[in-house]
Every structure is written in C-alpha cells, then in structure tokens.
Amino acid sequence: MADLKQSLDTIETVVKTSYTCEGTSSWDCVLRSRQQGRPGAKTFIDLICDSFMELHGDRLYGDDPAMIGGIGMVGGRAITFIGNRKGANFKENVLCNYGMSNPEGYRKALRLAKQAEKFGRPVVCFIDTPGAYPGLGAEERGIGQAIAENLKVFSTLKTPVLCFIIGEGGSGGALGIGVGDKLYMLEHAVYSVITPEGFASILLRDPSKAKEAAEAMKMTSHHLKEFSVIHDIIPERSTEQTAQAIKETIIRDLDVLCNKPLDNLVRYRLKKIRGIGEVSGGKEWWQPLLEVFTKTESLR
C-alpha cells in the first residue's frame, strides 16, 4: 500500500516536473521505470518507424511474446528492431511474463541479429525487463547458455548495434540484448546487476531496505553516465517527443556508424567492452588485444 501511494506520488511528480532527473531519488527512478503505462518497445517502434513488420520465433522451440523483433523502415533505411515486451495492460503483462524472456526470446533476438548482419541492416535494441524468466523451463532449455551466446555474438556482430534502456534494465536478462556500439538510457530508466529488492535482501539482509539499496547501487542514468557505462542520457518528455529524440539519435549515429569499415566498428566495440572494470595492479591490455586482431586477420 505504501508502494502504491509512492507510485501515485511519482506519477504526480512526472506530470508536474520538468526533464531532469537530477535531484530525484534513485528509488523514484526505479518506480518510474516500472510504471504501468510507461511507453514500451512497441510504442517506440511504432512512433519511430514509417513501417514495421514483426518477425516471430527462434526456429528451435517457439515464439516468446516477451521479446519483440522485426524489421522497420526509418527514413529510407531498413533497421532490425529487437525489444523486451512487458505488455500494456494486465492481460498482456501475464502473456508477456512481465517482460521476462525465456531462452526462446534470446534465441529469437540472436536469429534476427544474425539476419541483420547478413543483409547489412543495423540493429536497434530496446531494453525494458526486470530480468530473464526464473522458471523451470527456462533452466531446462538453457537460459544461461542463451544469454551467453548473445553476449558473444553481439560483441563481434559485423553491423552497427545501438541499445536503448527505456525502462528497467535488469541484470543478465537486460544485457542479453544490451551489447552494442552505443548504449543510451532514458532519463528515468535504471540499469543494475540485481533488483534493489534483491540487493536489499541479500546484501543488506533486509528486504524492506530496497530504497536504500537503490541509492547505494548507483543505478540511474546519471550514475551510469558518470561511470562511462552509457554514452548518453535521453531526456523524457511526452511519449512522442521522447520517441522523436530516440529517432534523431538513431539517425545521427547510424549516419556515422554505417560508414565505418566493419572491422573497425567491431574493434571499437570490443575496446569499449574490454575497458569496463576497475582493478588495481592491472597491466596494459590494449596492445595484446590489438595483436589478437592482427592474428585474427592473418587467419582469414
């Protein structure tokens, strides 16, 4: 009940206040990112694309409604879109597992990404999931393997990949469609290794301390920009205006990335991925990585 009250307060704040999230608490962002009625991947795809065709299935087991994929036309350019789907109402929420994908979802994403690579289409991913589905069937069909394979293939996919965290970026389930050349977050989106509730119950040993956990985890767009984990923050205004801002970012980035030699594109992507992490006593790593690239080329 307290949560509901808080949610309502948050809605009020969203309606009243301006674009910047600075000053709002991390917990506010968590609540906003989960808000029922917050625009999802499909809403943005429809607003961004002149036309869009959804493609279903992983060709292995089934079609996961919690993952949407397909091809859209944006200003004369064909783009493969992949996104988590939570559903717009309760019935759809249940159908889509609240945006938690089974292995089939990740394997559909992988199939469509490889298809995009084959036909020289860039890929745009919209991330909005609490995490991968923690179910019996998901484990039986290898949810860990499915995510791992995506991380591997997306990291060297020879076509530009842009990722947008539009709501909840939850753990490995979010990362499974979150490896690309550029990573953006909507202003009130969050991205974390575990939910604040999970962090609170495991590390703080008190599930009621989710609010404190959210603060300590540094999971808002502003924190992640500071950490250089994301490239930029996209301000949230009306749904149409936000969609327009995303569209402009896509067009601007693709104008640059689509003209880069593919080998260079992959090198920059790997360099960026390789550089994240803080250790002491580490050694120089870019030179060895370059040598591996040279070796790779000599093997071709």
Place this chain on the structure above:
Amino acid sequence: MPDLCPHCQKEVALDAYRICPACNHYFPLTIAQRLELIVDAGSFVEMSAEMRSRNPISLAGYEDKLKENEKKSSLNDAVTIGSCTIEGDNAIIAIMSFAFMGGSMGSVVGEKITQAMIEGALRGWPVIIFTASGGARMQEGIFSLMQMAKTASAAALLEETKTPLFLVLTNPTTGGVTASFAMLGDVILAEPGAIIGFAGPRVIEGTIREKLPEGFQRSEFQQSKGFVDALVSRDKLKQTLSFLIKTHTRKEAAHG
C-alpha cells in the same frame, strides 16, 4: 586426520582427489590441490597475481569485506590464472575459488579471465577454465554485470583465432558466470553432482510455487538437457583434458 563429509555426515579419510569414499561427494579443492591434480609438476607460472579489486561504486563495507576474504582464503580475488603444461602440452589455465566471496565475478575476475583468454589467443595455446561461482559480485554494481559482456567478448576472440576453450564446471556454477564464459566452451566438462544453472533454486521455487524436482540443475541434469559434453570424475580429469588438447590442435593450412 579424518574429514567430516557434509553430505553423508560420515568421518572419512580423503586422498588427493578429495572424493568421499562413502557417498562420492566432491569436496572443494584449493588452488594448490587443483593444480597438483591437473598440471605437470612445477609447470605452473602465475599471471597477474597481484591484481586486486577496487570499490567502483564506493559501497560502504566492501573494502573491509575484501580484506576479510583475503585473510580468510589467502587469495587476492576469486580467480587464479597462469600458464602450465598438461602431459607435456602447453595451456593457459584459470581456476576460480568459491572460498573468496563465493567465487563472485567482479572486475578482477572478469579482467583475469579475459587476460587468460587473450593470452591463449596470442600464444595459440588452449585455454582451460575451472569455474566455481555464485554469480556476479553485486558489491561492484553495474561493473560486475559488465564483466559478463567482457568475458563473453574474449570468448568471441578465441573463436575468431580458432583457439580452443575448455570449461570444467565445478560446484557451484551459477548466475552471471553461467550466463557468460562458462557456457561458451568448445567442450564443456563438469564434475559429477555439481550445481549448474542460471537462476538460484529458491528464486525458481518462488516463481513456480512448488518444490524443484530431485537432481534439478545438477551436472547430470545439464548433460541430459544438452548443455554439458561430459561428466568427468576427478581422477580422470587430467587425462581427459590432455586428450582434448591433443585433439584440438589446429592444423596449419598446407598452402599456408
């Protein structure tokens, strides 16, 4: 001195393999014990031994926790990497330690696993990784999540350079490690009876609201579901790895 088996509760005398003679339970191995069973005597040369974690999200208490674990385990973090020979063949080896913060993957584990793989790709030596991990190191926030992408992208480079990657999954291998490099081996071996999975059993029970079936997420289950190539008992691991190294040598193209 006899050891108490946590599985069958019997007092048992263990040999170097540390397998309970009464119930076949696999006791965890220290780095030294593992090396003794797998690599040729005196061949191990450690790399990046001095690398230590920092506190990237400035989380209160994390630094103390690290010091406490260093003292308790005599390790600097949850993975040890280096070069070695196995039955005379060169290899890069990485061994995770559950004893250090539950084998969790933070920046150091991600970086050292990546270094091991890059080193293998450069030297053209097979890379062997022994996993033991509860998942991501939550104390490092988003940085721990990013190590999944980092290690998986290193595995992609091994693929491009046709460098063999062999995994040996030991108890337990779960969470972010399962959803990254642990599932990316050319051959994936597992010790019998190990827990291997993505989501924790209690989380899944909470989702399905019933008890999980017997043997769920054990190595045997993972083999039957198609995610593990072979279950190998500890006394056969060295010869199995040697066989794999010898059968995965890339032949130089004749027209080279």
